[in-house]
Amino acid sequence: MASPLPPIAIAQQFVRSGSIREVQPFGSGNINDTFLVLLDDAPEPYFILQRINTQVFTNPLGVMRNMRIFSEHVRDRLTRQPPSRRWDVPRLLLTQDDGDHCQDCEDVWRAISFVDNSITHDTIQDTRHAEEIGYGLGMFHNLISDLPTENLIDTLEGFHITPRYLEQYDAVLSESKAERTAELVQCLAFVEARRNLAQVLEQAKAEGKLPMRLMHGDPKINNVMIDRTTGQAVSLIDLDTVKPGLIHYDIGDCLRSGCNPLGEETEDLDAVSFEPDLAAAMLKGYLSVARAFLTENDYYYLYDAIRLITFELGLRFFTDHLAGNVYFKAKHPRHNLNRARVQFKLVESIEAQEATLKQLIESLR
Ligand code: GN1
Ligand code: MG
Numbered sequence: 001m002a003s004p005l006p007p008i009a010i011a012q013q014f015v016r017s018g019s020i021r022e023v024q025p026f027g028s029g030n031i032n033d034t035f036l037v038l039l040d041d042a043p044e045p046y047f048i049l050q051r052i053n054t055q056v057f058t059n060p061l062g063v064m065r066n067m068r069i070f071s072e073h074v075r076d077r078l079t080r081q082p083p084s085r086r087w088d089v090p091r092l093l094l095t096q097d098d099g100d101h102c103q104d105c106e107d108v109w110r111a112i113s114f115v116d117n118s119i120t121h122d123t124i125q126d127t128r129h130a131e132e133i134g135y136g137l138g139m140f141h142n143l144i145s146d147l148p149t150e151n152l153i154d155t156l157e158g159f160h161i162t163p164r165y166l167e168q169y170d171a172v173l174s175e176s177k178a179e180r181t182a183e184l185v186q187c188l189a190f191v192e193a194r195r196n197l198a199q200v201l202e203q204a205k206a207e208g209k210l211p212m213r214l215m216h217g218d219p220k221i222n223n224v225m226i227d228r229t230t231g232q233a234v235s236l237i238d239l240d241t242v243k244p245g246l247i248h249y250d251i252g253d254c255l256r257s258g259c260n261p262l263g264e265e266t267e268d269l270d271a272v273s274f275e276p277d278l279a280a281a282m283l284k285g286y287l288s289v290a291r292a293f294l295t296e297n298d299y300y301y302l303y304d305a306i307r308l309i310t311f312e313l314g315l316r317f318f319t320d321h322l323a324g325n326v327y328f329k330a331k332h333p334r335h336n337l338n339r340a341r342v343q344f345k346l347v348e349s350i351e352a353q354e355a356t357l358k359q360l361i362e363s364l365r
Pocket of ligand 2: 029031218238
C-alpha cells in the first residue's frame with residue numbers, strides 16, 4: 001500500500017495561488033487532526049487543513065455535505081438580513097479540481113478558511129468574554145433556526161444521547177480489568193449515584209417538551225472565534241456535528257466549558273468550580289439573541305442541561321479511560337481519567353449551586 005501523503009502535499013492540493021511556507025499542527029482538538037497552513041504571496045496568508053477522524057465520523061462525505069448546506073443557508077440569510085455586527089462563516093476551500101476534499105488521499109482531508117483577525121481561547125478570560133461566547137451561540141442558533149432539520153443528516157449517531165453513553169459505559173465496565181484504585185472507585189460511585197439523571201433531556205424530548213432543532217453539537221469556548229480588535233464573537237467553527245438535536249446540548253456544553261475558569265485540562269482538581277457570574281454573563285449574551293425563540297419548557301430544562309452535559313462529558317472521558325483511550329486523543333495513560341474527574345468536580349459544583357443557578361435563569365428570562 002502506498003504510504004500516506006504528508007500534510008504539506010495534501011495542503012498543496014488546496015493552493016490556488018502563492019506558495020506554502022509551513023504547515024504546523026494547530027489547536028487542541030480531541031478528535032480530528034488540524035493544521036495551520038502558512039502561505040507566501042497569497043491573498044489570504046493562511047488556512048486550516050484537517051484530517052477528518054473517520055473512526056468517529058464514519059460518513060465523512062455526509063459531514064462535508066452538511067457543512068455545504070449549512071454554509072449556503074447561513075450565507076444566504078446573512079445577505080438577506082445583514083446583521084448589525086460582524087458575523088463570519090468559515091469557507092470550505094476547493095481543491096485545484098474543484099472538490100471539497102482531497103482526492104487520492106487515504107483519509108478525508110479538507111481545507112477551511114481562517115476567520116480573519118480572530119482568536120480562540122481554551123479557558124475563559126473574563127465576564128466580557130463569557131457574554132460574547134453566549135452571544136455567539138445565540139447568533140448561531142438564530143441563523144440556523146429556519147433551516148429545516150431534515151435538510152441535514154445525522155453525522156454522529158447517538159451523539160449527546162446520554163443514556164446511550166451510559167450503556168456504553170456499562171459494556172466497557174463489564175469487560176474492564178482496571179485495578180480498582182481509590183480514585184477509580186470514587187468515579188464509579190459518582191456515576192452510580194447519578195444514573196437516574198441520564199434520561200432527563202431524552203425523556204423531555206420523547207414527551208414532546210423539547211423539540212428537535214439543529215444544533216452545533218460542540219460549542220465549547222475554543223470553538224467561538226473572537227475578533228482580535230473588538231473582542232466580539234464573530235464566528236463558530238468546528239461544524240462536524242451541526243445536525244438535528246436539542247439546543248440544550250449546546251447550551252449545556254457552552255456553559256460547562258465556559259464557566260469552569262481552569263478549563264477541562266487542569267490538574268488542580270480541588271480548585272475546579274462552576275462560576276455563576278460567568279454563567280450569568282454567558283446566558284445574558286445568549287438570551288440577547290435567543291429570547292425570541294425559546295419556549296417555557298426550554299427555560300425549564302436549562303439547569304438540567306448544564307448539569308447533564310457536564311456529567312455526560314465526564315462519563316465519556318471515564319468510559320474512554322476504561323476502554324484504553326480509544327476515542328479521545330490522550331497524551332498519557334491517565335489523561336482521560338483526569339479529564340473525567342475535572343468534569344465530575346464541575347458537576348458537584350453545579351449541584352451545590354442548584355438553587356442559585358435556577359434563580360439566575362429565572363431572573364434572566
Ligand atoms: C471533542 O475534538 P473536539 O475537541 O472538537 C468531542 C466533544 C467534546 C470535546 C471535549 C465529536 O471535541 O463532544 O465535548 O472533545 N467531539 C466529538 O473537549 O466527540
Ligand atoms: Mg469538535
